[in-house]
Amino acid sequence: MELIYQHPVLVAAIIKIAVLLFIVMTALAYLTWLERKAIAHIQSRWGPYNVGAHGLLQPLADGIKFLFKEDVTPPVASKFVYTLAPFLALSLGLTSIALIPFGPTTGKNGVYLFGQPAWAVTDLNIGLLMLFAVGSLGVYGVALAGWSSNSKYPLLGGLRSSAQMVSYEVSLTMSVVGVVLVAGTLSFSELIEKQSGPFWHWNIFSLRWGGVPQIIGFICYLTAAVAETNRVPFDLPEAETELVAGFHTEYSSFKFAMFFMAEYANMITVSCLATILFLGGWLSPFPDSWHWQWFLPGAGLLALAAYCAWNTVAEMRGIARLQLGVVTLLAGGGGLFCLIPVVAEHIQGPFWFTTKILAILFFYIWMRATLPRFRYDQLMSFGWKFLLPLSIANLVITALAVVLWPLVRHG
């Protein structure tokens, strides 16, 4: 207890990091499940179905499989760098998530832990810059993995990947500067608070006096983010027909899993950033006076529970029936818990934040199921000759508008 009173910031931070790490790791695992399931249904397949009801235990099975596979290190590999690369990739991926505030950090709607905002591990006043700092190091994981494997395909994959990530990082950063210009701050919570009001006040629309719509910036950001995370249609680094598996060809067992997790962690980070910068972060799309929206999380979970209950009774047999029954109980219990007025009031922020992140993640997955891969020269010319000029144009227009708006107002 002494410790808590002496270093409330430290103790709160450690608790928040532990909880966030647990949630993010679980989310990463189930994001792979969601991706396989969604793509399967888009392509008229079932996807994972046998391990647990609806394949719900598949991520767990995959995790155990990764842990117990033999960890092969190529004898010609540069041992130290070969081991360092996956650690770098994963730890940087997870570090960036720690910078994101998931709910209100100030005011009466915030939740506090020993006097510290509970929804954010840290709320830096240069959060955006720090996120880009951590993100800009992400390329090391890929480049070093490619180099240290001492093998043809990983080297080519690593080179391609680092060239791609460096190229698209320029557009990524440029597309965000417009938002920063309008808001005049680099702090995530302030960036979100400035978008408060009805949903057309969000930076993507910004339909208000003195606002500059950032729809072009949003499109540029989303495209560059897909390339930055090496996802379809920009997944050249792992074009299997040309490069086997790209930079992680020589990796096996849990080191491979770490690259895999890093990719999904990066997906979550860029979705969070898109949500914060363009879609109003934890703000609700409805006016604050509509109190019925407090019960949306509970109602959503109860609807899920109802569906699961029906599914359990109607379709599941044997052990799957038991597993889905547990899911039903969890969803139902969670739903009822979220209906308690005090709880409902305080989980609004994280609820809307998560909903928006999930929407963007689904968009990612949807794209992977739909689009074919670019050719390498197309990728480069698209990045440098189309995306970068477009984001610079957006920046110039925004800057002009920011300068001219006060003149319009004051005549």
Added chain:
Amino acid sequence: MIPMLIFMFCAALAVAGAITLIWSREPIHSALALVLVMMSLAALYLLIGAPFISAVQVIVYAGAIMVLFVFVIMLLNFGLEERTKFSKLAIPGIILAFILMAEIGWRLAHSAGGRTAPLVEASTRDLSEMLFRQYLFPFEATSILILIAVLGALVLARKES
């Protein structure tokens, strides 16, 4: 107490990184050691209350310049560095190093025994005020110099036709 410990740790890391940078015969290990130096310096900037400089240090040096270093090393695939037994330049180098260390030691011994710069958190706004008002001309001149360097690289890289 805790800041002092963090300072000691980061300073030790920076020195260890700098020594590895020179000692290592593998170019990529040297490059990584330099990244380590940059990162520890960024942590030190954080410690003296300059988060903006710290973030920019990471973005520019560790995230951009060193990535290009690593990229070039990967692309050209150098072997191990070759070593000579002894370089004649080492003698003036050692002398200079001793002079520098003596100077730093002398200054430290005669300073008021502590920090002299005021420890205020420099905000992004303060920094931009200085950069874009007080030092606008040097700033613009530097950007033109960099532009010239880019143009020079383009001219050198252009194919002869």
